[in-house]
Amino acid sequence: MQRYPLWKGVLLAAIMVAAILLALPNFYGEAPALQLSRRDRGAFDEAATASIVASLTEAGLAADRTWVDDDGRFWARFRRVDDQLKARDVIQAAHEGEYAIALTTASLAPAWLQALGLEPMSLGLDLRGGMLLVYEVDTQGAVTQLLQRMESDFRKVLRDARIPYQEVAVSGTSVQVTLKDPGQAGAARKALLAYDRQLTLADGAAPGMLTATLGEAEIKERQGFAIQQNITALENRVNALGVAETVVQRQGQNRIAVQVPGVQDASEVVRLLGKVATLEFRLVDPVNSPLEAQRTGRAPLGTKLYRMKDGSPVLLKRDVIATGEQLIDATFAPSQGEPAVSVKLDARGGDEMLRTTRENLNRPMAVVFIEKEREMVQRDGREVAVDRSKEEVISVATIRGVFSNNFQITGLSAAEGTELAKLLRAGALAAPIVIVEQRVIGPSVGEDNIKDGTNALLIAGVALFAFMLAYYKVFGLIADIVLLTNVILTVAMLALFNAALTLPGIAGIVLTVGTAVDANILIYERIREELKVGATPWAAINAGFDKAFSAIADSNVTMFMSGIVLFLFGSGPVRGFAVTMMIGIAASMFTALIGSRALIHLVYGRRRRIERLAI
Amino acid sequence: MEFLKEVPNIRFMALRRYWYALSVVVVVASFALVMFRGLNFTVDFTGGLVLEMGFSRPVDLEEVRGALSAGGLEDFQVRTYGTAREVEVRLPPARTGAAMEEQKRVQAALAELDPEVKVNRTESVGPQVSEQLGNQAALAVLFTLLLVLIYIAFRFRWRFGIGSLVASLHDPIVAVGAISLFQIPFDLNVVAALLTILGYSVNDTVVIFDRIRERFKSMRKAEPAEVIDRAINETLARTIIVSGCALSSVVFLAVLGGETLRGFAIALSIGIVIGTYSSVYVAGAIALDLGASGRDFMPPEKRGDVDDMP
Numbered sequence: 001m002q003r004y005p006l007w008k009g010v011l012l013a014a015i016m017v018a019a020i021l022l023a024l025p026n027f028y029g030e031a032p033a034l035q036l037s038r039r040d041r042g043a044f045d046e047a048a049t050a051s052i053v054a055s056l057t058e059a060g061l062a063a064d065r066t067w068v069d070d071d072g073r074f075w076a077r078f079r080r081v082d083d084q085l086k087a088r089d090v091i092q093a094a095h096e097g098e099y100a101i102a103l104t105t106a107s108l109a110p111a112w113l114q115a116l117g118l119e120p121m122s123l124g125l126d127l128r129g130g131m132l133l134v135y136e137v138d139t140q141g142a143v144t145q146l147l148q149r150m151e152s153d154f155r156k157v158l159r160d161a162r163i164p165y166q167e168v169a170v171s172g173t174s175v176q177v178t179l180k181d182p183g184q185a186g187a188a189r190k191a192l193l194a195y196d197r198q199l200t201l202a203d204g205a206a207p208g209m210l211t212a213t214l215g216e217a218e219i220k221e222r223q224g225f226a227i228q229q230n231i232t233a234l235e236n237r238v239n240a241l242g243v244a245e246t247v248v249q250r251q252g253q254n255r256i257a258v259q260v261p262g263v264q265d266a267s268e269v270v271r272l273l274g275k276v277a278t279l280e281f282r283l284v285d286p287v288n289s290p291l292e293a294q295r296t297g298r299a300p301l302g303t304k305l306y307r308m309k310d311g312s313p314v315l316l317k318r319d320v321i322a323t324g325e326q327l328i329d330a331t332f333a334p335s336q337g338e339p340a341v342s343v344k345l346d347a348r349g350g351d352e353m354l355r356t357t358r359e360n361l362n363r364p365m366a367v368v369f370i371e372k373e374r375e376m377v378q379r380d381g382r383e384v385a386v387d388r389s390k391e392e393v394i395s396v397a398t399i400r401g402v403f404s405n406n407f408q409i410t411g412l413s414a415a416e417g418t419e420l421a422k423l424l425r426a427g428a429l430a431a432p433i434v435i436v437e438q439r440v441i442g443p444s445v446g447e448d449n450i451k452d453g454t455n456a457l458l459i460a461g462v463a464l465f466a467f468m469l470a471y472y473k474v475f476g477l478i479a480d481i482v483l484l485t486n487v488i489l490t491v492a493m494l495a496l497f498n499a500a501l502t503l504p505g506i507a508g509i510v511l512t513v514g515t516a517v518d519a520n521i522l523i524y525e526r527i528r529e530e531l532k533v534g535a536t537p538w539a540a541i542n543a544g545f546d547k548a549f550s551a552i553a554d555s556n557v558t559m560f561m562s563g564i565v566l567f568l569f570g571s572g573p574v575r576g577f578a579v580t581m582m583i584g585i586a587a588s589m590f591t592a593l594i595g596s597r598a599l600i601h602l603v604y605g606r607r608r609r610i611e612r613l614a615i
Numbered sequence: 616m617e618f619l620k621e622v623p624n625i626r627f628m629a630l631r632r633y634w635y636a637l638s639v640v641v642v643v644a645s646f647a648l649v650m651f652r653g654l655n656f657t658v659d660f661t662g663g664l665v666l667e668m669g670f671s672r673p674v675d676l677e678e679v680r681g682a683l684s685a686g687g688l689e690d691f692q693v694r695t696y697g698t699a700r701e702v703e704v705r706l707p708p709a710r711t712g713a714a715m716e717e718q719k720r721v722q723a724a725l726a727e728l729d730p731e732v733k734v735n736r737t738e739s740v741g742p743q744v745s746e747q748l749g750n751q752a753a754l755a756v757l758f759t760l761l762l763v764l765i766y767i768a769f770r771f772r773w774r775f776g777i778g779s780l781v782a783s784l785h786d787p788i789v790a791v792g793a794i795s796l797f798q799i800p801f802d803l804n805v806v807a808a809l810l811t812i813l814g815y816s817v818n819d820t821v822v823i824f825d826r827i828r829e830r831f832k833s834m835r836k837a838e839p840a841e842v843i844d845r846a847i848n849e850t851l852a853r854t855i856i857v858s859g860c861a862l863s864s865v866v867f868l869a870v871l872g873g874e875t876l877r878g879f880a881i882a883l884s885i886g887i888v889i890g891t892y893s894s895v896y897v898a899g900a901i902a903l904d905l906g907a908s909g910r911d912f913m914p915p916e917k918r919g920d921v922d923d924m925p
Binding site: 126134136252266267270271435436437438439440441442444445448449451452453455456459460463464467470471503504506507510511513514515517518521522525528529547550551554555556557558559561562563565566568569570571574577578581 | 616667669715718734736737738739740741744747748752754755763766767803804807810811813814815817818819821822825826829849850852853856860861863864865868870871872873876879883
C-alpha cells in the first residue's frame, strides 16, 4: 500500500478541470457571424438591438443567436454564410451609415461557456486565409519634417521680433540661423527660446550665427511618435475595411504589421491602407498671377506653384500654416443644411491658424494634399530609394472669420465634402510608410492547411498511442492518458495566453507530443531496469521517477532555452512555433512527472501487494 | 514487448576513430554541397515575389512560361506544386512598393492562358526584410549554441560541454547539407526546424551524459571508455524508442502535413536521425578524448573523509 497525498490529488484534479474548461470551446467549432459597432462609438442599447433584429425578421432572416459583447458591439450568428451575407446587405440598406459591419465567425460553444469568457483560440492567417502586410515607417522623413517646421517657425519668430536674418536653413539634424547683425544674437536667442523653451541653442561658427540642434532623445521621441501615429492611422483604415479580428501591431524598430483575415481583394486593401499622405494648409498668394508663373516656370519669391485638381495653376505662400501632423480630426458634418467639413487642429496648429486668419481675413487659404511614393531605382548599378511626391491642392476656401483650432470648410457638395474629410484624415499621417513584406493566403489554402495539419496530428497521435500501449501495457495506457492531458493542457494554455494557432504551431504540438513521450519512456525504461536488478515494484517505481528526473529536467531545460531564443529572434511563423513548443514542454514536464505518478498511484496504490507490474 | 531484453554490450568508444572519420567526411561533404550546389533559398531570404496560382485545368509549364513572357515579364521561375493545376511563379525583388503592380501583371498574363485562374497565395518580401530575417536566423543559431554550451558546462563539466557543442553543431550542418542535396526550399520554417534539431540533439546528448555522470560515480574502478560505453548501451533502448517516436511523428507531418510544412518536416526527420547518431557516437567520444574521467564528477576529497568517520 502506498498513500498518495490527498491535496496533491485534489490540486491535480482542479488543474485538469480548469484545463478542460479552457480547451472545451475549441471542440465546438465556429459559425458565420456579423459584428456591428456604432459609427459614433457608442454602445448598443436595447432599442438599437431591437431595431436590427426587427429588420432581419422583416427580411425573413433569423439569426441563430444575437448578443451584445462587453465592448458594446452587437453580434448576430447565422447557420449559413448565405444568410450572413444577406443579413449584412439588409442591415446596410435599413440603417445606412449607422454601423460598421464586419463579417466574422462566432463560437458555437454553449452560452454558459461564453458567459465564463471562454473563447476558442484564434487561428493564424495561414489557417484561416488572409493577408499580412508589413510597413516600414520612414522615421528619417519624420525628423526631416520636424526640422523643416522648425526652420519655418524660426523665420516667423525672427520676423515677429523684427530681427533681420540672412538665412535660416536646415543642416543635418540642426537648424542654422545667420543674423544680419551679429549684435542681435542675444535678442534672437531670447525670441527663439520664448517660442520653444526646450530648444538647445548653441553659438555657430561665426558671430551672429545660432544653431538649434535636435538631441538624441528628441529624435527618438519624434520617431516613436511617427510610428505611433502611423499605427493609429492604419488602425482606423483597417477598421474601415469592416473586417473583424484585424491586427495592427508594431514590429521591431520601425515596422508595422497589419493582419487582415478572411477573403479580401488584396490590391484593394493595399490601395486603401497604403496611401501615404500628408497635408499642408497654406495661404494663397493674392498678388501675383499664377498663370504668369506657369508660363515662365518661375514662382515669385516666397511662393510656390501648385495645381488644382482640374489642372489649373495656383500660387501658394511658402510658409506652412499647419501640416497634417497637427490635424486631429476632420469630419463631414452638414451645418445649417449646408455641407461642411469640420476640422480640428492641435494647439500649435490652432495658434498659427489664429494668427493667420486674424491677419488674412477674407483672403483665400488652400489645403495641399501630398501623396508620397517611395521607389527603388537603379543608379550607378545600385538600388537607391527615391521619394516621389504628388502634390495637389484639394481645397481653396476664403477665410470668413477669425478662428483657431476648430473651423469649418464650406462651399462644397455633399460628395466633395465626404471626399475632403476622408482625404484630410488620410493626411494626418506623420511619416511616409512603404510595404516591405506582403503575404496573402487564400482561404481554401487555409482550409487545406488546417485539414492537413490536424490529420497529421491525429494520425501521428494514434500511431504513438498504439505503440505505447503495446510496448508498456498498463503503463503505456497511463502514458497515453498523460499525453492526451498534455495536448489538452497545451491547447488550454494557448487559449489562456490568447495565442493564435498557426501551422508551425501545429507542428510544434506534433513535435512536443513526439518528445513528451521521451519523459515517459525515460521513466519507464528506468523502472524496467530497476525491476531487472530485483527491486520491488514500488521501489522500482520510485527509483524510476527519481533517477529519471535529472535527465528529464536537463533535456527539457535545453529544449526550452532554444524555444526562448527562437521566440526572441524569430518572427511570424518561427515565433508561433516557439510559443507552442515552450508551452508544450512546460505541459509535458508537469504531466509526465506529476500526472503520470498520480495515475500510477491510482492504479496500483490501493492494492495490498503487487506481484508484478504490467510494464 | 521489449526491443532489447538484455543490455547490449557494444563497444562504441573502441571504434570512435571511424566515427570521427565518418563525421568529418559528412560535414565536409555538407559544406561542399552548400558551396557548390547551393541552397534553395525562398523569398524569406532572397526577397522577391511568389505567387501560387490555381488553374481550372492542368497546365504545362511551357505554356505558363510562354504566357508570362508574352505578358512582358522577365527573370521568372515557374514550377508546379501539389498537382499539375497548381503553379508557383517566382520573381526577383520588385521595386519597393511595386509588388502589387507586379502581381497584377502576372495575374493578367496568366488570365490569358486560363480566364478562371485563381491566386491561392502570394508572398512578397522586400530586400530590407529578407536581409534582416537572415541575420536574425544566424543570431538565433549562435545564441542557442552559446546558451547550450553554458548550460551543459554548468551541469556537467567543460569536456562534456565541448562534446555536446561539437555534436550539436555537427547536426544542423549535416542537415543543411541534406537540405542542399535534396534542394528542399530553405525558408523561415526550415530555420525553425534547424533550431529544433539543435534542441533535440542536445536533449538526446544530455540524457546520455546524465547516465555517464551516474555511471562515473558508481563505477569508480572502471576505465572511462568502458563507463561511457556502458552508459550508452544502457540508454540505447530509450534512445531507439524516443528517436523512433519523434521520427514517426515528423514523417507523418512530412507526408500528411501539406505542402507548407513539408520542407520543415523533412529537415526535422533528417535532423533527428543525425542527432541520434551524433549523441551516441560523437558527443561521448569527444568528451573522452578531451580526457573525461570519473574525477570530473567525484565529490571533493574532504567529504569522503567525513563519511569514513563512525
